[in-house]
Amino acid sequence: MMRWRLTGRYLFSILLIVLFVVCINGVMLIGLLVWQSHTTAPLSSQPVESFAREFKQYVQIDEGRPTISSVGKAVLQQKHAWIQVLNEQGEEQYTYRAPKTLPTSYSPVEVVQMYKYKEVDADTTVFMDSVNHNGQAYSYFIGVVDRNINRYVLSYNTAQLGKSLNNIFLLFLIIDSLIAVLIGYVFSQRLTKPVHKIIDDIKKLANKDYNVVSQSKGVYREVTHNVQDLSTQLKRAEVERKKLDRLKEEWIANISHDMKTPLASIQGFAEMMKDKDYDFSIEEMREYAEIIEKKSLYIKEVIDDLNLTTRLKNKQMSLNKKNVNLVSLVRNLVIDLLNDPKHQQRSISFDCKGEAVFLQVDELLLRRALSNLIFNAVVHNDPDTKVTVALEETSIYIEDNGKGMSREELDHIFSRYYRGTNTGESHKGSGLGMAIAKDIIEAHQGTITINSILGEGTTIRIELSTH
Structure with missing residues (x-):
């Protein structure tokens, strides 16, 4: 159970790191686009281009001569714009609110130059579109007088663009790596800190220091509980071992004392019986022999008990x-x-x-x-x-x-x-x-x-x- 919880915690950490990095990339990309829009185009010109394309609905052709409706005039006034209508030969056919400095005819090259590059003045941006009527095509320029509107012609070098993209990719890679390392470090600290504590507790137990207090509410809760339980068992076993050692020492002292008495009797009577200076009767010899026999049987009983308990304890008794x-x-x-x-x-x-x-x-x-x-x-x-x-x-x-x-x-x-x-x-x-x-x-x-x-x-x- 703990193994799955630990695996889940690691997988969750990895998933969280990936999601966080993706969010950071998104924020950086949006920030880059906003920065680019503020540094290259103060105000998007797309709505104005749409206005220029859709203005053809207000252009009317009466008896071969183009005009604009009253609604179109109102729209131009509202947009602070003017219009100049040209025929297929580039000759002026109609103007409304147009500056008097505009040419009255354009060559094809001048039409392109007027649309792409030429500025009427610093505050005017020119847009171009066309309208067809009965097979006759008319082109028109719409100039919007607003210094906040700009149109740029994009030109780029392929090699330079590739280099810029590589630099941007490298920048994103460095930032993502730093973020991943930082988040990984934070999560690894959270995951490994309890492990270090468990290792320290195990080292204490190995050094016979059983005063271990381990508490954890995380994924290692089961491990710390088992370490704490092991500490309690070892402490109890150590107390029992000391008691057993004390009992064993007391037993050795007692049994040694108890065996010395019969051995002393056996040795004493044996020395008396072999001494030539003593002249014992048959009854006395039998009495002493009986005492020696009893003492010997007692010692044999103790030795038999030792042998039997050892064999039983070691499961050697069949x-x-x-x-x-x-x-x-x-x-x-x-x-x-x-x-x-x-x-x-x-x-x-x-x-x-x-x-x-x-x-x-x-x-x-x-x-x-x-x-x-x-x-x-x-x-x-x-x-x-x-x-x-x-x-x-x-x-x-x-x-x-x-x-x-x-x-x-x-x-x-x-x-x-x-x-x-x-x-x-x-x-x-x-x-x-x-x-x-x-x-x-x-x-x-x-x-x-x-x-x-x-x-x-x-x-x-x-x-x-x-x-």
């Missing part, structure tokens, strides 16, 4: 789907959790109306995701918290009436490296559990949503895709 009964899968997860001595006293219930809901899923990954979610609902709440796991067709609900979460925790609950405020010393995980659960569910084309009210509890809904 799903091994098969037909799985979700009812059995979720029920077994709840039973396994209750069989753990640490959680035997917890209130965890499973609710499902049917006995079989089959779906094509990766059982190991889905078990990992649901286990993370149920385990979090248990360990991040008080011992008397009631946790309910419900299954309705392809929807899985995990509800509790525990501590709930604040808006800030909800905004970051699926962020990698984020640890909620409810995490205590009893559960120092990798901080990747919720992110891993979300990635696994989305890898199954499913969705996960969390609603929580601080102090009232949390509800997690998982909707699995049937495709």
